[in-house]
Amino acid sequence: MKRSTSDRPLSVAVMMGVSVLTMSMTGVLASAAPSAPTEQNLADYIAAGRTGTPVAGSGSAGSSGSACTSGSGAGSGNGSGNCYGGSGSSSGSSGGYASDTVGYGPPMTSWLAAFGYGLLHPNAAPPGSNDWRCKPTTQHPRPVVMVHGTWMNAYNGFAYMGQPIKDAGFCTFTFNYGRANLLEGGGLGSVLPGVMGTGYIEDSAKQLATFVDRVLAATGASEVDLVAHSQGGSMSNYYTKFEGGAAKVENLITYGATHHGTSLDGIGALGRAINNFGIDILGFIEILVGHAGIQQTIGSDFVNKLNANGDTVAGVDYTVVGTRYDEITNPYALTFLQPGPGATVQNITLQDGCEQDLSDHLTILxxxxxxxxxxxxxxxxxxxxxxxxFNPWVIGGGGSL
Structure with a gap:
């Protein structure tokens, strides 16, 4: 009860994996530098350059969605189909869609292996998920919706966690959101079939709203719990604030979520500051990383709107997990939330009490x-x-190498 208040050449996938690996290694090394900027330093720096003009682009909304084939999806007994589009956006190119999974991939303990499998099998479901016949029990009355992050997909986001959560007695569900191609602003990474979560975050939040409603209808539950990674966390937070999710979510559990944006080791913050002085450097970078990547930098219109009236909404319990070795959401304390009226927040640094866990942004799951x-x-x-x-950075091992 809510409280009142298409196959690609293997060489391309390998190159992508190596690129991500290199980025991760660079980020971890940089995170060890003693002079890392603080959240306040970055916020003050960006504010000094703010002009008050939008930086996301000035063009009109583009296409409303991609062509998407219909299908039943793996175990999707509700007959809703497996493709649903976004609503468009007020600026820049727009479009993209969300889709159900088809079939299942194997369980994985290594993030790197799961990422590669997800590139070659972009529509696979993680083990344990999307049994649309599953009904919640009295002990576990809420289904769990797992939400992947930027440049990832449902499979490689939860190939490790999906089955154990299911085995613990929960009905678990997940989907692929933010599927925007290059023309729709998904960035260069979107040419790879397994790279998702690149479209406008506002559109992705609407896609999450549609999926949650489907889960509630199929299971008969009145609320869900969300387990979300990276953009999936901030997007889920946006869903609770602006898309009606507050009445439908009991627990929001996030890992490395970009709730307050990220500096990307200072690169994102510098780009935002330059952009605010009138030089559209982020417009160029957006072509490379996609709409969602730019929206997650400190000081973006999205981040400002997300937190304008406080970090939380009444009636939701938040568990927010950060890692000291996060090379994407950094400084990593940017992920933590301050509780507002009617909300509870537990902020957890992964290494507190477990120094041998070396998880970075990608291997934390x-x-x-x-x-x-x-x-x-x-x-x-x-x-x-x-x-x-022990969980090694960059590779990830589910407790071992």
């Missing part, structure tokens, strides 16, 4: 400790203890 945090938030009585295990 392959950490046994991160999994145990999710299970405790979902069912504190049944899963009160947090696990501690």
């Amino acid at each position: 392959y950490s046994p400790r991160a999994l145990s945090i999710a299970l405790r938030a979902l069912d504190p009585v049944g899963h009160p203890t947090l696990e501690c295990a």
